[in-house]
Amino acid sequence: MSSQPITTTNDTPVKQSDGSKPSHTAAPSTASPPSAPHATIAPGGERYFNRELSWLAFNERVLAEACNERYPLLERLRFLSISGSNLDEFMMIRVAGLVGQVQRGIDRPAIDGRTPSQQLSAIREKLAELSALQQDIWSDVHIALAHADIHIADEQRVNPAAHSWLEAFFLEEILPVITPQALDPAHPFPFVHNEGMGLLFTLTRDADQEQIIEMILIPTALPRFVRVPDNHTGSAEGVGEAMYISIASLIQRYAHRLFPGFTIEGDGLFRVLRDSDIEIEEEAEDLVRTFRSAIQRRRRGQVIQLELEEDFDPIAEAVLLKQIGVHEAAVIKTDGMIGIDGLSEIASEDRPDLKFDAYSPRYPERVREHDGDLFSAIREKDIVIHHPYESFEVVVDFIRQAAVDPDVVAIKQTLYRAGSQSAVINALIEAAEAGISVTAVVELKARFDEEQNLKWATKLERAGVQVIYGFTDWKTHAKVAMVVRREDDGFRTYCHFGTGNYHPVTAKIYTDMSFFTADPRLGRDAAKMMNFVTGYVEPHGLELIAIAPLDLREEVYRRIDVEIANAQSGKPAAIWMKCNQITDGGIIDRLYAASNAGVTVELVVRGICCLRPGVAGLSENIRVKSIIGRFLEHSRIYAFANGHAMPSPDAAVFISSADLMGRNLDRRVESLIPIINRTVHDQILQQVLLANMLDTQQSWWLQPDGTYSRVEEEGKSFNCHRYFMTNPSLSGRGGALEAGGVPKLSLRKGRGG
Template structure:
């Protein structure tokens, strides 16, 4: 397997990762989805070919292994010679943080099941123990691949005058600066601790890094082992200050290397025989008892417990002292199977700090999102623009500021009487939160549903909840056992003809940072039916008042699954009547067995199904007699695909004006459909309908430059075309949206995408 990785890396380094034969900046205004496709294996370890009968007997992919395949595709972008060097480094660091979270949540969960003797099989029939075995085998290979990629990028960075952890590039003046920095900035905050019976073993926090030193006392030749934990408040790397003669070179040295370099200052009277760096990952999932009486207090306690969770993985340097390693394994309670040794970088995620180097020539061209022309034409009055016609904003190509301005305007408008909003993730510096606080301080009725169970944002959300309550906002925490994942904001405004409600529905979070890199949709409407449904959904969350007569919106866990089933069944029925039948879906994950089985049934009935699934996909496409009418692709590129769109032909050819189109906060996972509050919003306005279906969704279907086909055996391969390449991200960056463009732009200003008959793949 590793040989296959090495071969793949060699091809990537030689710049042949994806041979396009056409300038990568070229873009056709009328690309087609049926161009001939040349498929070359890109999986570092392609699975063996499996017979059709065997595939039918095991019709699902394993969720965890599918996720690792997703991270392989992320790693492949770090090899993409079409990308600037620091962007490749960014993808490498993302792969590291992805794997860390996977270990802390998914692997930790499986370890817990195995320890408790739970042998409930996964969707593909594997027990937790069997899954752990397969995962660890693949993780070992992925980790080696990461290090190979890092070594290649490290060399390329040096050629571009960015030197990482390279003390040979440090001149005498810089050495003096580093010594001073160590003595003044590092030495006061680190604490050496002897590891012996007289000193209890120190606690190593989750994602904590430390150094072990093997020392010999000069006076009596006794050997001791000392530990230094590296405080998380310290950066991973220190940039050596520039000097007049450095020719613009950047030199980075890791904090760990700096401590090792000047360790003698810590241990006078000792000879340092050896040292080694280690890193710890712990179980970071939070489980809440259903009978918890005080949700806030329970979460504060759970966050503290998470920091002390069971050790799931221990990373060590290859030449780690065996005696010191044995102490770590014993004191941390780590089984050898959870140890990863490397002769490369420990903590790949930390390389994100190097990406911040001010080298625009090594990054993607700067991009400034457009502010919707429609709202500008109304002098920035969001309510006037929405009242005229529904509008959908496509992030990050259109500015998230329009969402912030919607809440700000509501806060400042004397005619606004109430604001209600769900908050799943809002970030550490949130203009939306500040606007809600401003609204409350101005005397408006403000209600915020703050989701405490947003993984890894629990602590931040507790902080926001406290600030909101102090300002007079009515803070609701929703259900104990269901996450409120729906993204909705309601503004009630007093107008000449009575009260009018304006709504925002989103596929993404109210998070200003992720809104710049995640592709999401923000839908604004004053449609009375949608607004009445939104009010019922908010009452359901705040007061557990189950809605009795929803008009347009479907809500999980009440009826969202059933609505999607009904739409799929309609396509099955239409196919049986000889009518056009098709399903197009774009989401992040598909793992729910019931939904997969329904799509299999549709395929068997002759419904043509196109799925764009960025991450996990447990559905096995292209199996004769089961799923031969289903194609699955994954898009990995400059921006992270995050929007969820579900479209159904509805008796006419796809894509067309008769199609039933929905946006949603929900992926096709059991947790989204059954254990979260989610929303499914129908798109009825003609212009918005065209934008979502025939611009956003169709462009994703047509993309060739960033897309991968999923095959029946579980392997992924790059999409290649003999025609002109098409990059959906570039298309959106250079073309205004249909509903947000305003009257100033003529219809012809947006190239029309087309879909010829026929399919490839």
């Protein structure tokens, strides 16, 4: 490039007037900035919070939403079930990893100095608190559901009409698919798969009074709950009341029909969680075959947690504990619900009065103005789409239109999570069958989606798509799609860059950004990034994009250093970041140094945050908030004042697929995309990011001691989710909406640099 980089007093390159990278060829500076001094901080004096305990604090905030009386009852139940599935995954991955380290004698401390065994001790103490809290909340919600005519049946509440239907259902639908197994020397203890639930019965044979223990494993094909038909609930005229009973309770209730000639002395329900992480050897010769084998091994991983009913029969419990192997496992006994995650089935009850008002995403007006022609709309001007407020269909249409366009010659796309019913996959298949050159990078290491991704890869290959699996030891987490089109003035590349996955279900509940552009510089960079993944061709001469694990970390460091230099020279200096997690020590130390230099740092971090904010001499200029609400905040946006008071049209703004974690920066292929188009820049910075910072109704402040407290609402409250739902299109809006405008957001004085 011909122009020279603009420099600050410490010669740190900053963004050029056109937003491109500095023109020098030397590697970005990674020299450490002035370090933040060790301040007196409580408790313990640590500079960082523990990652695992921070995650548990996040799930505690999710659980708190189940008590939020602003929410409809079934939405509160949904938050309770989400807290259950979150904790399950935490046990299967994070706790399992720590258990493995302890077993192998690994004492490598975490960022806060705790060893694996110390972390496990603290985690189990907190897990006991959270499990008890879940059951207390379930007890309250259970009562509230009954008052709303949604009943979960127990021994006290099954009327004759429901009893007759349930018994018939058990005999016809349940009995044929369950298999009792005696536990004795002739019948070894069966294997219980991950997330498996089972019942143990202690029986006495009537004929000879011999005691027998029987196990019934509940098949995964069965639902967790059965809903009694309305005309069998016994309510007035057979309507207005819903009644559910768990499959486990149903089996316990009618077990005498399963064990004729026996007296049931006692029973108990249990649930098993196993180590579910997948480890792949770097020298694996066949990645597909290796993953198929690893998925099978995951189902048989080490037991990490065993849940038991409080009144579990003691004789059967002794057998279970001995046989299942719980040496390193957490054993949780409860008199409440086992498998809180299963409550999601009840949360789906058709009661609109007990749910959030229905919401239909808007289709971008900018695209409508071009009669639905996405390529025409993108060619005119860059577009940003804000999901879920604007429809994910526009992303699907981008590939669909390419698939049937005779001028399209090639499509290249990364696929991290695509879901079980993916319109994007089908569009890629259609394009390949139409003779278009289609390349799909399918990430096999997408946790818990490995099996689905293998299925998609097979289907894509059969259709003629060139399927690439990327790197063995790095996940390809960047979200990018390229369409190369033949036009009158030559070939033009249209790109989609996303902060979220090409997943039609999560796109309805995750807040993410979709950025469409025909900027030739971004097109060239995207092509180099794809070649890096498909052919290991390390990109040289990138013009705009930064890529992990190559230079994304260094670019973020460089931007923070610019703010430090600006603050030291008396210029406005501020950093605004929105992401899901911050755990990387290098990034945190850089932000501490920025705070020490007088840079105002505002962080919106939904989940884990290892950074300790608000500590004099360390982080007094840093604030951290977390937003938990109707939608899951998922977009990654990074903004730097760049010498101007925030929010400024001259700020440097980026969207990214990467959180600020070591794994994202060093062990994944990620992208950091500068937003140069003035309209899109303002929409992301002065609407999306600013609205998140101004939210009061769904926000929590992270305190210096690691606790979170709800933001105290002073004056008029503000809900960023409602703001985006109730206003005209903020991103991708067209001339038809300009006259109506969008309510202008403004930052309170005294913050933002």
